[in-house]
Amino acid sequence: MKKLKRFFTDKKFIYGSGSAVTLAGFIAIAILVNVIVGVLSDKFTLKADLTESKIYELTEQTIEIVKNINEKTDLVLIEVSGNEDMLKHELLMRYVNLNSNLSLKIYDPVKDPSKVQRYQTLGSSISPGTIVVDNGENFKVISSSELYSYNPMSGANDQFNAENKITTAITSLSKRADIKVAFTEGHGEKSSTAMQQLLKEDNIEFETVSTLSEGFSESFDAFVIISPKADFTADEIEAVDSYLKKGKSIQVYLDFNAPPLPRLESYLSDLGISIGGNIIFEGDTKRIAYNTPLCFVPIVKSHPITTAIVNNNLNLLVYQAMEVSPIWEEKNYVKVETLLTSSDKSMANDRQGQSARGPFSVAVIATRYNNDNKNEGKIFVAGTSEILNDEFTMMNKDFILGSVNWQIDETEPMNIRPKSLSPARLDMRQQDIKLWSLVFAIFLPIIVLAAGLITWLRRRHL
Template identity: 25%
Template sequence: MPKKIIRDSIPRNAIRMGLCVQVLLILLILSAINYISFNYYWRADFSRNHRFSLADQTKRALQSLNQRAKIYVVTSPTTRATESSLYQDLRNLLKELQLTAKGNLSVEFVDPTRDPIRARTLQTRLKYGDNENLVILEYNGESQFVKMAEFGSFDFSPVSAGRPPRLVAFRGEQILTDAIISLLSPGRHKVFFLVDDGEPEVSGPNSQLSTVVDYAARQNVAIEPLRLGALNAIPAEADAVVIVAPRFDVSAENIEKLRKYWDQGGNLMVLLDPTIRTPVLNKFISSLGILPEDDRVIRSVPAGFKTNIDRAVRGRFLPKAEPSKRLIGATAYFPGNTQSLTLQPQTSATNHLQLRPIVQAEEGFWGERDYNRNFENGLQYDATRDIGYPVVIAASAERDGLKDERVDVQSAKLVVVGNSEFAMNRWLGGTNATAANLDFILGCLNWLIDRGNLASIVPKSPTYFYLNLTNAQLREVAFNTIVAIPGAVAFIGLLVWLRRRK
């Protein structure tokens, strides 16, 4: 009898041990899965307009944080202010920023109505006014204050009908990224735009460059006009000097001042207008390794029985140039007249320059030298005279610089673009054709002032899509959802029931 008990107990103990081992293995596997998913996760945004995806510039700004940054959101979710509609979007954005910063960013929501002591303590330390809905960024002893209302663009037309304002676009990522960049570079950079020779004004109601000025200011870059003829030299505080579409050639005296500035490690950017002859300016640029060609970049487009000329140049950004390597995949768009550029290796070797093409025209474009002739008899590329593929539209030159972007070495830099029209306000919109223009200009400015690690795509405001239906369409939708679809299901059910009865 005892032997039988022993034989029966052995399998039971084995089963118990097996179950314990299985439970332990399952717990171990679940713990391992939980650890891996918590530390090595992958996130995807499947929303229609990728409203939860962070721009590359935002990610790079967060990666540049070398110590913990803090964000305080001082507002109440129950406030009746217009900006209360931004609260949930802001909360989602800050969550994404925290995940990307990987521990270098903390966020605290301070509700003055529920926690007045904490709100008063923060107000005493940071010294801001009462009854303000604010987002405060702190980093390395510096602070940035942003009003909640600035995070959204509102349509106030419904107010006249007694309805609340309608949120048109949420601009939170753009504003927070600009604030982080300002904290990373607390000293305000100065970029001077020459206005001696009929260049567009950078300020005033009729300025064609106001979009560039506004976006640069958000990145802690102050753009100011410079009348070089009234000065003996370029101001010492100039981080860069920009020449945009001069109506007249630059004087020899001003060229000498620009050359001296370059020799002392200055940074230059020149946006050329091909319709204006500037031999003195072109000679100066050529001496720095980039030759502006006397041509027009065009391509022929078949149109039935005739051939049209396409002067709106589309180009691609090249990966080896610092201002453009983070714009790979975007399309460069240059309206109006464009001239090509030729890099001169012999000048590069003599002056210790690193020359790089930034933008290259798409295949099919060429540099037409005989651009003043009548094209009624046809348009054809002449391999003996014209500039063939690849056609360079923008290029950079750097003297005494290092190729490693992690090492910050003061070096003279130059950016030349064979077009200036693309920088005007009307070509800096949000359409697919011109979306990269603003990114390109700001990327060049960031590179010139030694912020190349931030020379990437500017965060854009997400677009909201609205479905506008007429009364007839609304009636059709109502009929289909209330009558047609349920009726079809009922009819099919009736057919099935009748077949079963038979």
């Protein structure tokens, strides 16, 4: 008992316990202050964006859209622990802070493969850096390459386009529920499981419709015609025309091997699209794939459909392509634009064995509008259905989905400009670089070290 009493009255115990309590109290206060400031900082964004291009600041357009979200939506960031991208974290946090219905989830593909697997889609692997907008029913995957624009000249990502992509995904997700596409049948059409899968993964519903008996129903936003072997009837062509006049869309994939389709081709010609009836052989060896000039990487022209492809220098693959070319650029309220072409070294042979020199258009898009500039149909025509081949899905996914989305998605394109990431350059001559390199890496440290040596020697002899 005495020992116990002595222990508790010992100077060391009294001072020690007092010191421990003070220290614990101090650390607790420090943690508390940090937690409070952290919460306030998240809630009121007590952060200043000091970047030149204001990378983290959300536009008014985004703020308005995000504040109006009524359903629970997850912004999922896929990234490996220890390799976090602060840029994406910070931007996503700013979205989440705008609306309590939004939450940020971070999944590590190494530690939570099952969670990440859920977002795996055909033709796109979920790589670290991917952002997914998920409202519980549907989701939209934005790959890392879509978020940045790569500049091959500088060898770095020079633009950050995440806000545009995320806000577009949020808007499109809420509007997508009723979008439907039909695949025609009854003319010997091919079916494309790859395209169907891509549509499914992009939350677009689809059905197969016999247009001979059911016509072109307005309940569908677009019809897709893949490599028909038999021509369309006059009634069908008339139905197509009235369908398009209601502002709807059609995609036509034609093949060189299929028999000629005079009615369909004549109708397309009225819309400014000529079907060449010849097969293209690529002559530029750099563009040839699989060792055959029939399979090649086409030149991608700038268009809203191809923005992601052009910005990121992605490649497509076409095989056994037939020329489909614009007859005019803009005439009779129809604007025709080329999307893909072969190189100027390419050749094309028609069915009679006549050859011609390229470049040749491989895919075109015609937009018809009326006096009031109102859309009266968008027609996409590709000179090969092989573009939808399962083998090429990985490469052609952005183009296929890009064309469908541009045609049917009423979502207005976001007027959110990408933020520049490229640092300002120094306008220095080589001799300036050499001079300043000597000053900073050699002279400056040597002067300081020499001063230290002199001080040391002088004091040594005091």
